[in-house]
Amino acid sequence: MRSISVSEITKQISEMCIEANHFLSPDMKKVFDSSIEKECSPLGKQILGQLEENLVIAGTDRIPICQDTGMAVVFMKIGQEVSIEGGSLADAINQGVREGYANGYLRKSVVRDPIERENTRDNTPAVIHYDIVPGDRIDIMVAPKGFGSENMSRVFMLKPADGIDGVRNAVLTAVKDAGPNACPPMVVGVGIGGTFEKCALMAKHALTRNLEEESPIPYVRELEKELLKEINCLGIGPGGLGGTVTAFAVNIETYPTHIAGLPVAVNICCHVNRHAHRVL
Amino acid sequence: MNKRIKAPISREEAALLKAGDYVLLSGTIYTARDAAHKRMQEALDKGEALPFDIRSNIIYYMGPSPAREGRPIGSAGPTTASRMDKYTPQLLDLGMGAMIGKGKRSQAVIDGIIRNGSVYFAAVGGAGALLSKRILSSEVIAYEDLGTEAIRKLEVEDFPVVVVIDSEGNNLYETAILEYQR
Numbered sequence: 001m002r003s004i005s006v007s008e009i010t011k012q013i014s015e016m017c018i019e020a021n022h023f024l025s026p027d028m029k030k031v032f033d034s035s036i037e038k039e040c041s042p043l044g045k046q047i048l049g050q051l052e053e054n055l056v057i058a059g060t061d062r063i064p065i066c067q068d069t070g071m072a073v074v075f076m077k078i079g080q081e082v083s084i085e086g087g088s089l090a091d092a093i094n095q096g097v098r099e100g101y102a103n104g105y106l107r108k109s110v111v112r113d114p115i116e117r118e119n120t121r122d123n124t125p126a127v128i129h130y131d132i133v134p135g136d137r138i139d140i141m142v143a144p145k146g147f148g149s150e151n152m153s154r155v156f157m158l159k160p161a162d163g164i165d166g167v168r169n170a171v172l173t174a175v176k177d178a179g180p181n182a183c184p185p186m187v188v189g190v191g192i193g194g195t196f197e198k199c200a201l202m203a204k205h206a207l208t209r210n211l212e213e214e215s216p217i218p219y220v221r222e223l224e225k226e227l228l229k230e231i232n233c234l235g236i237g238p239g240g241l242g243g244t245v246t247a248f249a250v251n252i253e254t255y256p257t258h259i260a261g262l263p264v265a266v267n268i269c270c271h272v273n274r275h276a277h278r279v280l
Numbered sequence: 281m282n283k284r285i286k287a288p289i290s291r292e293e294a295a296l297l298k299a300g301d302y303v304l305l306s307g308t309i310y311t312a313r314d315a316a317h318k319r320m321q322e323a324l325d326k327g328e329a330l331p332f333d334i335r336s337n338i339i340y341y342m343g344p345s346p347a348r349e350g351r352p353i354g355s356a357g358p359t360t361a362s363r364m365d366k367y368t369p370q371l372l373d374l375g376m377g378a379m380i381g382k383g384k385r386s387q388a389v390i391d392g393i394i395r396n397g398s399v400y401f402a403a404v405g406g407a408g409a410l411l412s413k414r415i416l417s418s419e420v421i422a423y424e425d426l427g428t429e430a431i432r433k434l435e436v437e438d439f440p441v442v443v444v445i446d447s448e449g450n451n452l453y454e455t456a457i458l459e460y461q462r
Binding site for chain 2: 047058068106151244
């Protein structure tokens, strides 16, 4: 057994919350550069230019890229040969969020109860997804999620007979309805298969995939490309003010499902598609 | 070409703005988002006054991140306006000059904009660091307990916005999409 202390996890999570809110991953930066050339609308180009300038200011002056520094979504892949020592893992993760959001001057956007709505004032609790995997390492992905785009996300419980055209319609419907509200250009995470909650989780996880990677499944890879093309023909454009760059990418994950179902989840992310990744 | 507007904004100035205009806004504006709108509605329901004179004033739908030392404000981009739709028609009828946010509005809000000769601006969503540089000062004037959702009085200079819905009800979100649809 390899032992990892909870204090180490707290420290890492804290740093990752701050990092993710000030710096996008290199693949996101690249896609910004190439999209300015692709955009046909002059206003769209101008907005993309502002968004690039915004990224520079965020990194240089240490101002969060977006004021909605999100609810902290944490994917933990824990090796089964790791022993976590010194306290509760969930407490350690939440302490990391607490410290990161305080020390990084990040906005506290979490309310304790969905109806009573009193702010917890430290952005806890995080939404944590645990996965137990072989090995002796802990793989951590911190993905702060803003709610402008989260609110436009959808789950569709399709029929098997709806097939791939049904999936295509579902994704296009979600993106069309989202329009300017989701702060386009978007990254579109899609989960196909599994159960009601499994497809939603896949859609969320798909947002963390490197934009330069493709699905290993041939038909999924094709679907990703076709959907991106169709989304960019909708005319929504940067900021929803018209244009030809409505999405940067469509990332799809799939999973086996039941003979009676075809669940599809569409998790939309704005152009501030944030995630920090570390392996302990 | 960029138009320059000084806030607060009169009906006459609003009438000159057309959907699609790029505007640089300077002057005094006020922030309010979900929780502050709920409180303002409760105040109006009880017959109380709003925390600031809404006539001709501009509400910016925004809740900033905390300011670092020496800065007036943290990241400060617009939030989704449709969540305020429920409260907006009454504020328009009370004389609100304009709104800054992002995203679609309800028909009731659009009708209110036309009825009162107001205007809805969009700022670029997700450009909070850039927009913070155009804010010269920020002061909490009401509902301090709401934290980021408190009402703030901001002084802005050359704050970039686009007219999305003008006083005649023209809606850039609808027209611009048609232009680039294929």
